[in-house]
Amino acid sequence: MKPIIFYTEPQGSAMRRVLTPVVLTLFAIGVTLFPGTVGAQTATPTVAEIIARWEKNTIFDTARMEAEMVVHDRFGEKHTTMVIYSQGREHTLIEYTSREERGQKVLRTADEIYLYYPDAVELIRLQGAALRQSMLGSDISYEDMSGNKTILETYDVTLLGEDQVDGRPTYQLELTARERNVAYPRQIIWVDRERYVMLKSDMYSLSGRKIKELTVDRVQQIDGFWLGTEQTINDTLKSNSFTEFTTTKVEINARLPRGIFSLEELSW
Amino acid sequence: MKLITVAWRNVGRNRRRTALSLGAIAVAALSIVFLFAYIAGMKADIVSNLINYYTGEVRLRHKDFEAFERFNPLHLRVQDAAETVQALSALDEVSAVSPRLSFPGAIFRDEQTLGLQGLGLDFDRERAYQDLSAILLSGTLPDEATPEGRRIPAAVGRALADRLDLEIGDDFTVLATTMSRGNNAMTFEVTGLLEFPVGSLNGTTFIAPLQDIQRLVRMDDAVTDILIKSTPGYTPEETAIAVAAATARLPAAKDLITEPWTEIDTAYSMVSIAETVYGFVALFFFVLGSTVIINTIVMTIFERKQEIGTLAAMGMAPRELQRLFFYEAGIMSFLGSALGVLAGMAVVYPFSVYGLDLRAAMGDIDFQMSGIIYPQITLGSTVLVLVYSTVVALVAAYPAVRKVTKVEPVEALRGT
Numbered sequence: 001m002k003p004i005i006f007y008t009e010p011q012g013s014a015m016r017r018v019l020t021p022v023v024l025t026l027f028a029i030g031v032t033l034f035p036g037t038v039g040a041q042t043a044t045p046t047v048a049e050i051i052a053r054w055e056k057n058t059i060f061d062t063a064r065m066e067a068e069m070v071v072h073d074r075f076g077e078k079h080t081t082m083v084i085y086s087q088g089r090e091h092t093l094i095e096y097t098s099r100e101e102r103g104q105k106v107l108r109t110a111d112e113i114y115l116y117y118p119d120a121v122e123l124i125r126l127q128g129a130a131l132r133q134s135m136l137g138s139d140i141s142y143e144d145m146s147g148n149k150t151i152l153e154t155y156d157v158t159l160l161g162e163d164q165v166d167g168r169p170t171y172q173l174e175l176t177a178r179e180r181n182v183a184y185p186r187q188i189i190w191v192d193r194e195r196y197v198m199l200k201s202d203m204y205s206l207s208g209r210k211i212k213e214l215t216v217d218r219v220q221q222i223d224g225f226w227l228g229t230e231q232t233i234n235d236t237l238k239s240n241s242f243t244e245f246t247t248t249k250v251e252i253n254a255r256l257p258r259g260i261f262s263l264e265e266l267s268w
Numbered sequence: 269m270k271l272i273t274v275a276w277r278n279v280g281r282n283r284r285r286t287a288l289s290l291g292a293i294a295v296a297a298l299s300i301v302f303l304f305a306y307i308a309g310m311k312a313d314i315v316s317n318l319i320n321y322y323t324g325e326v327r328l329r330h331k332d333f334e335a336f337e338r339f340n341p342l343h344l345r346v347q348d349a350a351e352t353v354q355a356l357s358a359l360d361e362v363s364a365v366s367p368r369l370s371f372p373g374a375i376f377r378d379e380q381t382l383g384l385q386g387l388g389l390d391f392d393r394e395r396a397y398q399d400l401s402a403i404l405l406s407g408t409l410p411d412e413a414t415p416e417g418r419r420i421p422a423a424v425g426r427a428l429a430d431r432l433d434l435e436i437g438d439d440f441t442v443l444a445t446t447m448s449r450g451n452n453a454m455t456f457e458v459t460g461l462l463e464f465p466v467g468s469l470n471g472t473t474f475i476a477p478l479q480d481i482q483r484l485v486r487m488d489d490a491v492t493d494i495l496i497k498s499t500p501g502y503t504p505e506e507t508a509i510a511v512a513a514a515t516a517r518l519p520a521a522k523d524l525i526t527e528p529w530t531e532i533d534t535a536y537s538m539v540s541i542a543e544t545v546y547g548f549v550a551l552f553f554f555v556l557g558s559t560v561i562i563n564t565i566v567m568t569i570f571e572r573k574q575e576i577g578t579l580a581a582m583g584m585a586p587r588e589l590q591r592l593f594f595y596e597a598g599i600m601s602f603l604g605s606a607l608g609v610l611a612g613m614a615v616v617y618p619f620s621v622y623g624l625d626l627r628a629a630m631g632d633i634d635f636q637m638s639g640i641i642y643p644q645i646t647l648g649s650t651v652l653v654l655v656y657s658t659v660v661a662l663v664a665a666y667p668a669v670r671k672v673t674k675v676e677p678v679e680a681l682r683g684t
Contacts, residue, residue: 115443129379130381
């Protein structure tokens with residue numbers, strides 16, 4: 001899945017960003033390091049400046065997105081559609097809308113992830129190793145959705161230099177985890193220097209093995225925000241498999257139903 | 269006097285040494301009788317488990333399922349299961365049909381993910397297929413219970429229930445991958461505990477109504493396997509031919525494969541290979557036992573040198589002397605073998621009734637064999653051991669017997 005980041009055109013200090021739930025988790029760090037305004041910079045910012053600007057513009061008060069996920073594996077393709085609601089950094093709700101999954105929900109609160117299935121009487125609470133479960137057989141795990149700390153709280157970030165990704169100039173950054181309990185102890189990310197969208201990310205395990213790759217295949221400016229609307233994720237530990245994640249509709253500062261992120265509402 | 273009578277009397281002349289010789293052969297024969305009885309029990313047990321839980325006498329499934337089984341390929345399925353089962357049930361060669369849907373699932377407890385195996389059964393048809401009540405340890409089978417709310421009744425393997433800390437009346441929610449590789453979860457209520465004969469089934473498996481499992485994994489009227497039992501008088505191969513002909517008319521026939529259990533790679537073929545290996549082990553045992561007879565014959569020839577010289581001087585031909593000692597070896601071999609076989613049968617009998625309990629040693633090993641094995645004495649293997657041990661002992665003793673012809677009568681009478 002792609003890190004989906006929306007940037008507003010600069011309006012004083014009102015630059016804001018939104019991440020899709022998956023991206024929030026998986027790639028929030030990398031993607032949001034560079035909340036930027038087109039042409040706003042003339043010199044390479046320091047990492048601290050980049051992080052500071054990103055932190056300032058990381059989260060939308062609320063957002064509603066529609067998305068489609070296509071999982072490709074040895075047996076063919078699996079299409080899943082969903083609506084994603086998010087509020088700040090800590091709350092995300094995914095409601096699946098495709099025929100087979102209709103009614104199923106994933107709720108991410110500040111500390112936990114809950115799964116709701118209409119055929120089950122109880123909610124499934126994911127924690128620990130259970131978070132490594134694949135989400136609907138995709139290359140995205142629930143672990144990618146977990147964590148609510150800021151990047152600087154979680155990672156040491158180093159600017160490695162400048163690079164090109166598909167002809168676009170990028171900053172290349174290395175993220176090294178400060179803690180052991182993160183999904184990806186090390187990441188290398190490439191961020192578009194002009195649009196401040198992450199175009200590529202490689203994620204590594206503690207042993208140094210690359211375990212996931214993410215590429216942003218399409219970047220669009222929607223309502224003033226730069227958004228990676230098409231992304232491809234490849235879990236390198238799974239053979240013959242990759243996942244495409246496409247955001248089809250975005251509504252920022254959407255009016256969300258009251259209590260939508262509560263456990264009580266989850267099973268309704 | 270006949271040589272055989274003389275040989276019989278000679279065998280009794282040194283009873284202690286004869287008893288030692290007989291004992292050596294008898295111990296070897298006893299061991300092999302037990303070994304063969306145990307293997308026969310294992311084979312019968314595996315066949316029973318294969319037919320009831322794994323392959324049936326004949327199995328109908330998607331031709332590619334086995335190749336991709338580790339990926340849980342539920343889409344490689346038998347479609348239109350109800351119609352197919354009905355068509356197969358009408359065949360003369362078929363006595364019972366069991367449609368089944370097997371799937372892996374997961375339960376999340378605290379920070380742990382616990383794997384388990386679900387099995388959807390059509391309980392009406394399953395009762396005709398096998399006696400499920402024989403493995404029901406406590407409670408009721410799922411189709412005899414009506415849990416409250418949306419809970420689905422399920423009977424759980426005893427060891428699985430222990431692992432999940434479940435008792436009758438408790439709930440558990442299983443997350444499964446659907447046929448199209450999505451996810452779904454369902455909450456089950458434990459209505460009964462099962463004691464599967466196979467340890468790995470006991471520690472991983474629960475059973476529930478087929479239509480509920482089909483709903484869980486979104487498979488509509490499809491199953492992973494259809495297991496078939498033959499009408500008595502028909503071999504699995506004959507039934508497989510009839511089943512293949514009947515299913516050839518189905519729209520998805522080209523995707524299906526019909527196999528008799530004898531052609532499916534199972535633990536049975538491993539045990540059959542092991543049986544051949546054990547045949548060589550038996551040969552080794554008997555040769556080892558025969559060394560005592562060889563020793564006895566050599567010592568007898570040495571001790572009875574003067575007697576041999578006398579017999580030769582009185583005109584007994586060397587070949588007759590050979591036959592005399594050969595008869596003595598034969599009597600000891602046969603008696604030792606017969607004693608060993610009888611003792612073996614006596615040892616096997618209580619195990620054949622009460623079983624040999626290896627559950628603690630086997631644990632949850634994924635092998636299609638029960639934790640308790642009932643060794644079986646078969647006429648064929650018993651006669652085989654008797655003949656086999658006698659012949660091996662005689663063949664082993666023959667070179668020693670030939671030494672008797674090398675005794676010179678004059679030197680023997682001189683006592684040199």
